Amino acid sequence: MIRYALTRLVLLLVGLVVASVLIFLTLRVLPGDVAQMVAGVGSTPEQVAAVRARLGMDRPLFVQYVEWIAGIFRGDLGTSLLTGTPVTTELAEKAQVTVPLGIMSLLIALLFSLPLGVASALRRGRADGTLITVAAQAVAAVPVVWAGMMLVVVFAVWLGWLPAQGFPRAGWDDPAAALRSLLLPAVTIGIVEGAMLLRFVRSATLQAVGQDYVRTAAAKGLTRTQAMLRHGLPNVGLSVITVLGLQVAGIIVGAVVIEQLFSLPGIGRMLVTDVGARDLPKVQGELLVLTGFVLLVGFLVDLFHRVIDPRQREAE
Amino acid sequence: MLRRTALTAAALLATGALLLTSCSADPAPSPTTSAVADADASVALRLVSEPGNLDIRETAGAALDQLLIDNVYQGLVSRTAEQDIVPALASDFEVSPDGLTYTFTLREGVLFHDGQPLTPQDVVWSLTQVKDTASYRDSARLAGVTGIAADGQDITLTLAEPDSSLLWNLTGRAGLILKEGDTTDRKIAANGTGPFTLESWKQGDSVTLQRFGDYWGDPAGVAEVVFAYIPETQAALNAALAGEVDVVTGFDANLTEQIEAGAEFAVEVGASTDKGTLAMNSTTGPLADVEVRQAIRQAIDHDAIVEALGVGQTQYGPIPELDPGYEGLSDVVPFDPEAARELLAEAGEEDLELTLTIPSFYGTTVTQILVSNLNDVGVTLHVDQVEFSSWLNDVYTNHDYELSFVLHTEARDFENWADPDYYFGYDNAEVQELFAQSLAATDEAEAAELLAQAARIVSEDHAADWLYNGESVVAVGASISGMPTVNVNERLNLAELTKSEG
Numbered sequence: 001m002i003r004y005a006l007t008r009l010v011l012l013l014v015g016l017v018v019a020s021v022l023i024f025l026t027l028r029v030l031p032g033d034v035a036q037m038v039a040g041v042g043s044t045p046e047q048v049a050a051v052r053a054r055l056g057m058d059r060p061l062f063v064q065y066v067e068w069i070a071g072i073f074r075g076d077l078g079t080s081l082l083t084g085t086p087v088t089t090e091l092a093e094k095a096q097v098t099v100p101l102g103i104m105s106l107l108i109a110l111l112f113s114l115p116l117g118v119a120s121a122l123r124r125g126r127a128d129g130t131l132i133t134v135a136a137q138a139v140a141a142v143p144v145v146w147a148g149m150m151l152v153v154v155f156a157v158w159l160g161w162l163p164a165q166g167f168p169r170a171g172w173d174d175p176a177a178a179l180r181s182l183l184l185p186a187v188t189i190g191i192v193e194g195a196m197l198l199r200f201v202r203s204a205t206l207q208a209v210g211q212d213y214v215r216t217a218a219a220k221g222l223t224r225t226q227a228m229l230r231h232g233l234p235n236v237g238l239s240v241i242t243v244l245g246l247q248v249a250g251i252i253v254g255a256v257v258i259e260q261l262f263s264l265p266g267i268g269r270m271l272v273t274d275v276g277a278r279d280l281p282k283v284q285g286e287l288l289v290l291t292g293f294v295l296l297v298g299f300l301v302d303l304f305h306r307v308i309d310p311r312q313r314e315a316e
Numbered sequence: 317m318l319r320r321t322a323l324t325a326a327a328l329l330a331t332g333a334l335l336l337t338s339c340s341a342d343p344a345p346s347p348t349t350s351a352v353a354d355a356d357a358s359v360a361l362r363l364v365s366e367p368g369n370l371d372i373r374e375t376a377g378a379a380l381d382q383l384l385i386d387n388v389y390q391g392l393v394s395r396t397a398e399q400d401i402v403p404a405l406a407s408d409f410e411v412s413p414d415g416l417t418y419t420f421t422l423r424e425g426v427l428f429h430d431g432q433p434l435t436p437q438d439v440v441w442s443l444t445q446v447k448d449t450a451s452y453r454d455s456a457r458l459a460g461v462t463g464i465a466a467d468g469q470d471i472t473l474t475l476a477e478p479d480s481s482l483l484w485n486l487t488g489r490a491g492l493i494l495k496e497g498d499t500t501d502r503k504i505a506a507n508g509t510g511p512f513t514l515e516s517w518k519q520g521d522s523v524t525l526q527r528f529g530d531y532w533g534d535p536a537g538v539a540e541v542v543f544a545y546i547p548e549t550q551a552a553l554n555a556a557l558a559g560e561v562d563v564v565t566g567f568d569a570n571l572t573e574q575i576e577a578g579a580e581f582a583v584e585v586g587a588s589t590d591k592g593t594l595a596m597n598s599t600t601g602p603l604a605d606v607e608v609r610q611a612i613r614q615a616i617d618h619d620a621i622v623e624a625l626g627v628g629q630t631q632y633g634p635i636p637e638l639d640p641g642y643e644g645l646s647d648v649v650p651f652d653p654e655a656a657r658e659l660l661a662e663a664g665e666e667d668l669e670l671t672l673t674i675p676s677f678y679g680t681t682v683t684q685i686l687v688s689n690l691n692d693v694g695v696t697l698h699v700d701q702v703e704f705s706s707w708l709n710d711v712y713t714n715h716d717y718e719l720s721f722v723l724h725t726e727a728r729d730f731e732n733w734a735d736p737d738y739y740f741g742y743d744n745a746e747v748q749e750l751f752a753q754s755l756a757a758t759d760e761a762e763a764a765e766l767l768a769q770a771a772r773i774v775s776e777d778h779a780a781d782w783l784y785n786g787e788s789v790v791a792v793g794a795s796i797s798g799m800p801t802v803n804v805n806e807r808l809n810l811a812e813l814t815k816s817e818g
Contacts, residue, residue, distance in 0.1 A: 031705070036709055160558065
């Protein structure tokens with residue numbers, strides 16, 4: 001087990017290094033000149049050259065990369081070219097929006113996908129089971145943007161129950177207002193991600209229904225549903241945990257889109273703005289943290305899976 | 317995760333929104349006419365683009381001018397919405413008949429936001445800093461000033477040669493007065509003399525201004541103004557409909573019915589100096605031929621563009637109506653596809669293919685019309701939508717383009733046509749000479765007349781095409797008064813903004 005964890009950890013670190021190189025190089029081949037963006041319209045070539053030197057962008061790429069990585073070991077993700085604030089500070093501030101948004105989205109997704117997914121599997125062939133499946137298929141195909149806009153039109157514009165956009169200026173000092181402003185965006189991501197999850201829960205349940213141990217339990221006098229609930233569901237849970245790791249990446253992508261739509265000052269919106277402004281130190285810091293987060297979730301899911309599933313340990 | 321194209325989403329949304337708005341038939345209560353202004357009010361304004369940082373001396377972009385000039389920072393002189401030059405920190409000013417000496421009388425009792433008094437030495441220091449620091453924005457605009465001195469409350473600027481643009485330049489960034497020895501971090505904070513203090517900046521979200529209690533002039537009409545940066549058009553409309561913003565600037569005129577039907581908003585349209593400029597690179601390639609350039613201009617249906625945008629007017633030369641030197645130049649290039657075809661044939665360009673490089677945030681309304689209009693006369697137009705940073709690099713810096721579209725918002729920017737190094741690449745000695753004479757003129761009318769002559773030549777040379785002169789479109793909530801509507805893309809003086817109770 002420990003050997004497995006260590007191997008997995010090394011893989012995680014290798015993944016991070018590869019990601020850091022890719023992020024660094026990809027950003028360097030983007031069209032557009034950072035120094036020109038910083039100097040702005042109306043600047044002279046001399047002003048642009050001065051900016052380039054000030055930002056250290058006239059040095060070899062390798063040197064710039066090594067400095068970036070060395071900075072990370074000192075806990076320094078770099079400094080924004082435009083605002084001059086440390087990337088870590090801005091990330092921490094924007095995470096106060098994005099992290100709760102992600103957690104709420106995930107909870108909402110789980111809240112309806114688990115019961116409905118199991119129910120639709122157990123009611124396969126019946127009208128209500130089919131209805132859930134078809135509805136989930138339809139919802140999963142809805143673009144996040146459109147779902148968000150419709151929710152805003154109904155709940156913010158039409159009914160006036162929830163804010164249409166923005167995050168309270170007081171932030172989490174006013175938790176109720178903060179939660180209210182995150183509710184519509186979280187529901188938007190949650191239902192689209194949840195609909196996908198539902199289909200997965202359904203197929204995992206169906207698979208479990210066909211297993212020998214469920215059949216044996218049923219033969220001993222349990223109803224199919226009882227057998228499923230007692231013996232089948234723990235196995236479904238295992239598969240779902242694996243998929244949840246992937247779901248986290250989907251939620252991050254959803255946040256990039258949804259934060260734009262709802263004008264939420266989170267990491268996703270910051271990323272879009274910074275790419276447009278070619279604020280490279282910020283973009284590479286943000287991307288590395290996001291990549292690291294997704295890799296870490298994958299790592300934890302794998303470990304967790306191994307801890308609770310004896311079959312995997314025995315296979316070693 | 318976008319499963320379908322944005323187009324489908326937009327179409328579905330539009331249908332959905334229309335259905336829903338038609339359902340909500342509650343009549344809006346009529347606004348009270350005898351509303352009393354609420355001195356403690358907070359007003360939220362939607363703006364499109366947020367400044368990268370708040371350093372007014374070093375950072376480019378109209379977003380910073382909108383936010384800070386007049387509201388937080390002030391100069392000796394300022395400009396009204398009608399573009400007249402008026403005293404600000406100077407109570408009075410005088411220009412000598414020879415145009416070489418400018419004398420300003422500095423107001424007494426002016427305080428900076430940190431409580432320090434404004435001194436004549438601050439003025440001398442501020443202007444000298446801008447003049448002497450090449451990396452400051454608009455530093456070159458004070459290049460002609462040879463002396464900056466204070467005598468009591470009088471500040472005197474001396475010039476070697478007259479400069480008819482100096483006063484105007486002093487109303488902009490070059491003329492802003494800061495405190496000498498100030499240690500404020502200008503990137504994230506501000507210390508000015510204006511009616512509002514900069515209270516907070518939540519990056520990626522909003523900037524909050526608060527009324528400055530010790531302001532030298534009439535106090536601001538509201539206690540607080542929040543600049544909410546909402547780039548998305550739909551999100552801005554939703555925010556207005558849900559009552560989360562009181563004013564929407566940069567409003568899409570085509571959504572007027574939606575906002576006026578769903579909420580207590582009135583869409584107001586004001587003149588602006590926005591020039592939708594189709595730059596033509598006349599230094600190389602087919603566009604070096606004046607006949608080709610004229611053909612392109614005559615092929616474009618300018619009225620159709622204005623109609624599609626829902627606001628604005630046609631403009632056939634480099635100077636818009638708000639600026640000195642404007643004259644109607646529609647006679648230079650009447651819309652005439654037949655004439656365009658003949659010109660192209662004469663130039664031997666029957667199968668012309670051209671590329672239009674356009675920053676992606678301008679949308680597709682204008683380009684669709686251009687593609688279709690040019691196609692009518694046998695020109696194939698390829699549209700290359702690029703990010704602004706790419707545009708800045710390729711078009712603006714390297715002049716590597718054939719056709720380009722940018723909305724130039726600055727007032728009084730004719731100088732770019734007298735500068736062959738600008739990305740327009742337009743090089744005409746006569747225009748440069750007329751512009752120089754206009755700067756040297758000591759009489760306003762004469763300066764304007766010289767500009768008009770130069771502008772006519774630029775248009776007759778078909779140095780570019782001006783697709784439209786934009787207008788400021790602002791959706792204003794019923795409880796709001798005193799919202800500026802003229803040229804708000806460039807400046808936004810909010811001192812007289814008020815919000816009524818209820």
